[in-house]
Amino acid sequence: MLQGFDGKKLLNLLIFGILILIFSFLLVITFPYFKEILLFLWRLFLPFVIAAFIAYLLFPVIDFLYRQQIQKGLAVLIIYVVFFGGLGFLFYHVYPLIIHQMRDLVENFPRFVKMYEDSINQIYQSTAFLPETVHDKIDGLVASVEGTLDDLLAKLMDGFLHIFDMIIIITIIPVLVFYYIKDFQLLKDFFKKFIPRKMHSRLKRMIVAIDEGLGGYIRGLFLVSLFVSLVTLFIFKLLNVPYALLLSIIIGLTNIIPYFGPIIGAIPAVMIAYTSSPSLVLYVVLTIFAVQIIEGNLLSPYIMGKNIKIHPIAIIFALLLGGELFGIAGMILAVPILAILKVVIMYLPYLIASD
Numbered sequence: 001m002l003q004g005f006d007g008k009k010l011l012n013l014l015i016f017g018i019l020i021l022i023f024s025f026l027l028v029i030t031f032p033y034f035k036e037i038l039l040f041l042w043r044l045f046l047p048f049v050i051a052a053f054i055a056y057l058l059f060p061v062i063d064f065l066y067r068q069q070i071q072k073g074l075a076v077l078i079i080y081v082v083f084f085g086g087l088g089f090l091f092y093h094v095y096p097l098i099i100h101q102m103r104d105l106v107e108n109f110p111r112f113v114k115m116y117e118d119s120i121n122q123i124y125q126s127t128a129f130l131p132e133t134v135h136d137k138i139d140g141l142v143a144s145v146e147g148t149l150d151d152l153l154a155k156l157m158d159g160f161l162h163i164f165d166m167i168i169i170i171t172i173i174p175v176l177v178f179y180y181i182k183d184f185q186l187l188k189d190f191f192k193k194f195i196p197r198k199m200h201s202r203l204k205r206m207i208v209a210i211d212e213g214l215g216g217y218i219r220g221l222f223l224v225s226l227f228v229s230l231v232t233l234f235i236f237k238l239l240n241v242p243y244a245l246l247l248s249i250i251i252g253l254t255n256i257i258p259y260f261g262p263i264i265g266a267i268p269a270v271m272i273a274y275t276s277s278p279s280l281v282l283y284v285v286l287t288i289f290a291v292q293i294i295e296g297n298l299l300s301p302y303i304m305g306k307n308i309k310i311h312p313i314a315i316i317f318a319l320l321l322g323g324e325l326f327g328i329a330g331m332i333l334a335v336p337i338l339a340i341l342k343v344v345i346m347y348l349p350y351l352i353a354s355d
Contacts, residue, residue, distance in 0.1 A: 230252075239283050
């Protein structure tokens, strides 16, 4: 908190909460009207956003090389080759495996549904004493889950097979990252022209505060999620879990989501494991539970350091709102956006001060 606003901490917190509630209400109410516009803008600016995010993650490494007296162009080239070379190598080897597993999963989906229907019929026979309305509700729930999973698989498959779109993004992003890093000072000077000179130092302090509160958190979060994916993949391979690569990627990505992430990631793994054998479900659950204990108690506190200091109630609200508006992607982005909004609102009185 800024020194001049220590006595107004409660007021700032209340204003922050009220503004978030108003913004959330307006967003939910008006979302259907500008959804298509947002989707168009999202597709248009996606390469620029991804490239800026990658440049932001790589900037500390670039800065470290600068301090080692390595010439700027050479430092950028080293990071550029190592990062995108490694990423390209992984993509070349991993992408075909993901496509293969996705296709196989889509082809086997009807068989898996039949297995679950048989299991449900067995449950019906053992719960014949329950009212018929209970069975009807179970039927409706099962049909809803089947429809949701079928639609999700179709969208995932469609997204992965849009090769042309992916080639464009993959081609543009490295170029954008290179210029973001190389011409960072030029870009900063360009945007400064649109900001009143008296606000330069104040805005810089706010950006530094955002970076201190969020930068380490995001970088650490991705490292932890990478660890979760790799360890889960290794154990799933030992256990011969079907679609181990696909499931480990899902578990790693959903691990980014606080609180709900491990549960969301575990559901597909448990469902797939059940199609092999009920005993495999137990091993899968134990694996996910053990990995989460290691991640939550050892890795996250050490790698991520300071947390973003937002109350769990606010985080849960942001996750639910993000999930309602944008699904899993909204839940992943909810906490970083909330952390940025918190800092912006805390610094707002300082930014607009007249003196």
